[in-house]
Amino acid sequence: MKDKIIVFSVVGLITLVGNWVGYGVSPIKAFPGMVVIALIAIIGYLLSKIIPIKLPAVFWVALLAILISSPIFPGHAFFTKLTDEVNILALATPILAYAGLSFGKDIGVFKKLSWRIVVVSLVVFTGTFLFAAILSEFSLRLFGKI
Amino acid sequence: MNNILKNAKIHFLVLIIVIISEIIGTKTLNVGIGVIALFPMLYAMVLGGIISLPSIKFLNTKEMNKAAHFLGICFMLFVIKVATAIGPSLPKIFDVGIPLLIQEAGHVLGTIIIGLPVALLIGMKREAIGATYSIDREPNLAIIAEKYGADSPEGRGALGVYICGTVFGAIYVAFLASIIGGWGIFHPISLAMAAGVGSNSMMAAATGALSVIYPDLKDDLIVYAGAANLMAGAIGIYVCIFFSLPFTARMYTWLEPLLGRKKAAVKKEETGL
Structure with a gap:
């Protein structure tokens, strides 16, 4: 879990930089949204450990995020207003950078x-x-x- | 703390790659058959890929495995961002509930309908079943390993497509989305649902390409792509176990005598694995 929190924080910070450089959103403005996203990840992950139905953690995480941003949830507008500041493409760029950096380990098998x-x-x-x-x-x- | 410092190299590289990629920004390239969308996440993947090339000797295998590990963790953030785009649009998604379900059949059948005949025509044997029964991401590998064994021909076929998906899946799907999107015959929502394909990185890349073509619809595109992707994730495993895999195996026994090459020579080299 500690490992995950560190990665969420680091990737969150990198995303804020990318969000700033690429989409002109100041990191101060997007910071709360990034925190909300990371918190949902942590809570959703903990939920997946508690709930006895066996499904991948990502399922619970997605469900939780959909729930709190949907019109039925009180305060949903508050959450989405914050997360809207984080551009989805800005979040995808670091992820694909990690994917790229892991590319070399597959290239040997790929060549074969x-x-x-x-x-x-x-x-x-x-x-x-x-x-x-x-x-x-x-x-x-x-x-x-x- | 020690661990953080050890991993700092990877994270720092990602930061640099992100800054460079975002500065270059979005570009379009006309290639005759259509316009190819180029955008930051593609540069990020290519730059990362170049840095990780074994011949450059900048990263060792352990560091690359670390990068893959971080990748798995931060997908979670991406999924949440997609989900918070879906939440407010739930009524919109329920409105297209049936089309969303129907298109899922396209995701499922699309791999088999053209994949299997092509695989047989170029001389694949049972590898073709594993290679074409699904888009072969992690859950699909587990399914085939359970039924046929990981080292069976079927398992090797699935693993082969999995590796190709990891190496060039995202980039290829982005090109595909920009070319097909550029034809103008499909509605942006149809394209977005189609972009909900496969892994998160494939979906991100395909949706990214579509947002270059339809910048005004950026938010809608991610909603429909995300909904299609989540639905595939939720029901996909069951569809694969109870329909795709048995169906592909049945089609194989039926089509192989018609399309398969008679030569017994092509055996081990079918997948190279």
Whole structure:
């Protein structure tokens, strides 16, 4: 848990810098929102330890965050006003930087893969995106939503 | 405290990468078949990737494993940010509840419908089942390992796609989203739901690309992508166990004699693993 709190704090601070450089939001203004996000992470994580239903921690964390930001929760507007200051793309940039830095450990195995699996991967990613887009478009139109 | 200092190198690198990436900012690149969106998280991934290349010898395996460990932890923050965008829009999401469920079938079937025939045509055998029954992220690996064993052909196929997803999945999906989004035949909401694909980094990258194309709809895009992604996460495992995997295995026995190559020569080299 201590490990997680440290990582949340460090990533939170890096995000505030990125949010400032890339989206012009001053770190002072976005700080409370970042704290709220980190607190939800910690509480959600603790909840997942207490609740006897076995589901990944991320599920409880997401559920908690949706709950306190949804219209049924008193004070939801207060929370979302704070978290709105943290740009989602600013939060994604450091995450993908960590992903990039871990890339080297997979490159050895990746080089050993045959060309076939690489081709199939591309087709699989394309297929899932394209078919989801087609079915979304179809069903949204069918129900007159777009 | 000692630990924090030991990890400081990774975090510091991330900070530098983030600053550089955000300064470069969003760019678009016309490549003939469409416009490719380039944006900070892609630069961050590529810069990080270059730094971690074994030939550069700047990071050791232990440090890279640390980076992967931190990645897992901070996904939590990303998920929360997505969830706080979803919360206020719950009524909007319930309104498209049925289309959201239907498109999930596209996510599930899309990998199999074109993936399996292509895999068979280029000469894959049972590896094709693992490779194409799902998008092969962590939970899917666990499912296939349980049913066939991690070192089975099916398991190796799944692991192969998993590795490809880790190495270039996010970047590829971002390109895909910007090209297909640029065609103009799909409504932005359809594209956003499609972007709710696979892992968090794939979703982030695909949604990021769409926000470059539709900057005014940025908030809506993340809501629908996030909803599709969460739904996939909640029901995806059951769909995989009870439908995708048995269905793919059945399709394999049916399609393999029709499309498969007769040569027995291609065996071990199918996945390289």
